[in-house]
Amino acid sequence: MDLSPSRPAVVIDNGSGYTKMGFAGNVEPCFILPTVVAVNESFLNQSRNLSKGNWLAQHNAGVMADLDFFIGDEALSKSRSSSTYNLSYPIQHGQVENWDAMERYWQQCIFNYLRCDPEDHYFLLTESPLTSPESREYTGEIMFETFNVPGLYIGVNSVLALAAGYTTSKCEMTGVVVDVGDGAAHVVPVADGYVIGSSIKSIPISGKDVTLFVQKLMRERGENVPPEDSFEVARKVKEMYCYTCSDIVKEFNKHDKEPAKYIKHWRGIKPKTGAPYSCDIGYERFLGPEIFFNPEIYGSDFTTPLPVVIDKCIQSAPIDTRRSLYKNIVLSGGSTMFKDFHKRLQRDLKKIVDTRVILSEARLNGEIRSQPVEVNVVSHPIQRFAVWFGGSVLASTPEFFTACHTKAEYEEHGASICRTNPVFKGMY
Ligand SMILES: Nc1ncnc2c1ncn2[C@@H]1O[C@H](COP(=O)(O)OP(=O)(O)OP(=O)(O)O)[C@@H](O)[C@H]1O
Ligand SMILES: [Mg+2]
Known part of the structure; x- marks a missing residue:
């Protein structure tokens, strides 16, 4: 039986900051939108406050509240121009926190952006490696009940980021994914396509x-x-001008010696008065990304540098996987895009690994020489949406359709089918 429907699967990676959406088989998502919803509060309040007897007005206000909402950049501009719209960010730190807003968000993604009938497409959605089974059930319920999708696969974002290498000649399904997005950062070891759950590390800096x-x-x-x-300006400054340096002290000196070469200028318009303004961008260009390597400059709550977290993650994985994990450290997520981020990570991690080898050899009085450990941090051009791209690649294979939960299974067994996630056996 050929299970693959003629229409391509819809692939949506909902992140805390941005949603990447499009169709399987494409190289890029069709849309990258902020994951934010603006709801008209006046209709919502009316539908809540009207008395039960006035059911028609209550119903109408409810319907209007259901219709009058916006997502993404449109939501942001609506909330700026009118105080009746309230913003809601449905995903916080990689987890859905507001299911009502999430459902609205998906509704607009499907009907207003992708403009497709969900009944005609299989869906691939993503989740963080720490998502609870209950949350996966809610997602299944909304997809099968509200949108009536024929099939659904919920992929772990780090595994998908590894699969992004599938189209290149060597697809390694063993490696460590360092996914640093807008609201969550995870270091996830994967062996033969399976996440080593007990070794996942989360970092509270993203x-x-x-x-x-x-x-x-x-x-x-x-x-x-x-x-x-100031927050929006800081975000743009970060995305346009920040870079990773090799040594902060040297970098301060470089900036002080040749300010004209390093200081950038920002020009903007004051939103309230419309008056132009300008400002300088200096040390923050390299101090911003430095919080991953010297987190104590940002705060005292978390002080473990990212390369140390990666090393701890690999050291806690089964011993026979460690060498292959050090060999394939894959970057994913917008916050790994800083210039030279991968070089700094590779250098700092190599230093940690080499020091350990030297110490252990010294302990054995140099009697046994260990094989050098190859450390390889892989950087690639689609890092920004590696998770989405991996989903697009997987969802265009015939195996995808056999790995999906189907509407028929949902109707027979209920949302509990979404608790577990079959891995594409054929792929790995
Ligand atoms: N060129 C760039 N340089 C540095 N940071 C960038 C760049 N482009 C985007 N970003 C940042 O990357 C983040 C968004 O990345 P991404 O889309 O991977 O996150 P997300 O999937 O929404 O969040 P999460 O995975 O944490 O739930 C934002 O903080 C954004 O400012
Ligand atoms: Mg993400």
Whole structure:
């Protein structure tokens, strides 16, 4: 029986910051939108507050609340221009926190952006490696009940990021994925396509923290940025001008010696008055991404550098997988895009590994020489949406359709079918 329907599967990677959506088989997502919903509060409040007797008005207000909402950039601009719209960010730190807003978000993704009938397409969605089975059940319920999809696969984002290498000649399904997005950062070891769950490490520092740190540095230097715009300016400054340096002290010196070469200028318009303003961008260019390598400059709550977290993650994995894991450290997520991020990670991690080898050889009085450990941090051009791309590749294989939960299975067994996730056996 040929299970593969003629229409391509829909692939949606909902991130804490941005949603990447499109169709399987494509190289790029059709849309990358902020994961935010703006709901018209006046209709919502009306439908809540009207008395039961006035059911028609209550019903109408409810219907209007269901229709009058926006997502993505449209939501942001609506909330700026009108105070009746309230913003809701349905995903926090990689987990869905507001299911009502999430359902609205998917509704617009499907009907207004991708413009497809969900009954005609299989769906591939993504989840964080720490998502609970209950949350996966909710997703299944919404997809099968509200959207009536014929089939659904919920892929673990790190595994999908590894699969992004599938189209290149050597697809390794063993490796460590370092996924640093907007609201979550995970280091996930994968062996033969299976996540080594007990060795997953989470880091409480991600893209949003870099933005907050850049915002703070600019504010402390007394830069002339209007407060209501300062977070957005900091985000843009971060994405356009930040880079990873090899040594902070040297970098300070470089900036001081040749300011003209390193200082950038930002020009903007004050949202309230429309007056133009400008400001300088200095040390924050390299201090922003430095919080991954020297987190104590950002705060005292978490002080383990990212390369140490990666090393700990690999050291806690089964001993026979460690060499292959060090050999294939794959970057994924927008916050790994800083210039030279992979070089710094590779250098710092190699230092940690080499020091351990030297120490263990010294302990054995040099009687046994160990094989050098190959450390390889892989950087690739589609890092920004590696998870989505991996989903697009997997969802265009025939195996995908056999790995999906189907509507018929859902109707027979209920949402509990979504608790487990079959891996594509054929692929690995
Ligand atoms: N060129 C760039 N340089 C640095 N950071 C960038 C760049 N482009 C995007 N970012 C940052 O990457 C983050 C978004 O990345 P991504 O889309 O992977 O996150 P997400 O999937 O929404 O979040 P998460 O995976 O944490 O739930 C944002 O913080 C954004 O500012
Ligand atoms: Mg993500």
